Amino acid sequence: MATVAYSGSISPLPLPERLLSVEALPEPQTLRRFELSMGMAPGKGMVFLINGKAFDSERIDTQVKLNAVEDWEVANVDPDMMDHPFHLHVNPFQVIEHNGKPAPYPAWKDTVLVPAGETVRLRAHFSDFPGKSVYHCHLLGHEDLGMMGTVKIAS
Amino acid sequence: MATDGGSLFELVELKELLLSPGEGAEVLVRGEREPGEYRLLNLAYNHGEMEMMGGDGMMGKFSAR
Numbered sequence: 001m002a003t004v005a006y007s008g009s010i011s012p013l014p015l016p017e018r019l020l021s022v023e024a025l026p027e028p029q030t031l032r033r034f035e036l037s038m039g040m041a042p043g044k045g046m047v048f049l050i051n052g053k054a055f056d057s058e059r060i061d062t063q064v065k066l067n068a069v070e071d072w073e074v075a076n077v078d079p080d081m082m083d084h085p086f087h088l089h090v091n092p093f094q095v096i097e098h099n100g101k102p103a104p105y106p107a108w109k110d111t112v113l114v115p116a117g118e119t120v121r122l123r124a125h126f127s128d129f130p131g132k133s134v135y136h137c138h139l140l141g142h143e144d145l146g147m148m149g150t151v152k153i154a155s
Numbered sequence: 156m157a158t159d160g161g162s163l164f165e166l167v168e169l170k171e172l173l174l175s176p177g178e179g180a181e182v183l184v185r186g187e188r189e190p191g192e193y194r195l196l197n198l199a200y201n202h203g204e205m206e207m208m209g210g211d212g213m214m215g216k217f218s219a220r
Contacts, residue, residue, distance in 0.1 A: 001195045001196060003193070004184060012187055019163055019165060020161070021164060080203065082202065083202035085178065087177045105164065106164060107163055108161040109159055111176075115202075138176045140176075
């Protein structure tokens with residue numbers, strides 16, 4: 001990927017002890033569960049699903065109140081044991097737990113890998129932006145074959 | 156030092172980092188070993204993807220050796 005070459009020496013620079021604060025989010029008002037899976041559909045062949053449904057642009061899958069804090073439990077139950085990177089548009093989130101274990105350190109994310117058979121719990125604050133947005137698997141092939149949902153944020 | 160969503164609170168030391176499609180990271184590579192050439196390697200990772208899905212399923216995992 002890259003080769004780093006260096007020679008000579010200088011006094012090492014101290015590393016910063018603190019970068020930017022990552023604010024702790026308040027406790028959620030709502031817990032939702034999203035199951036990522038795949039299946040076969042008549043006339044379509046392989047489809048990738050969230051909670052058993054393939055994407056439909058005419059459907060609202062998730063209604064969120066503006067300013068709500070929510071926990072989303074994203075479970076990869078794909079019988080074919082494929083990994084799915086879960087991506088949420090607009091609102092960044094923090095991973096709270098991975099397979100029931102607390103995240104090692106707080107971090108803002110917009111995509112998190114949900115490996116086959118595993119569950120990630122993420123927390124988001126849906127502030128500032130009312131309207132429709134999407135969440136989807138970040139593997140383009142899976143997204144195109146249905147693994148996407150619409151979230152509507154409204155007051 | 157940062158993920159796809161922004162800066163971390165403090166530096167986290169890692170030997171390997173797995174990035175799935177859509178994820179990002181900012182890293183600082185320290186040059187405090189013996190002078191020489193060090194390779195950043197893109198490692199193999201099995202994410203269960205089938206051949207028929209095409210080439211967009213690449214995941215990168217890198218490591219300093």
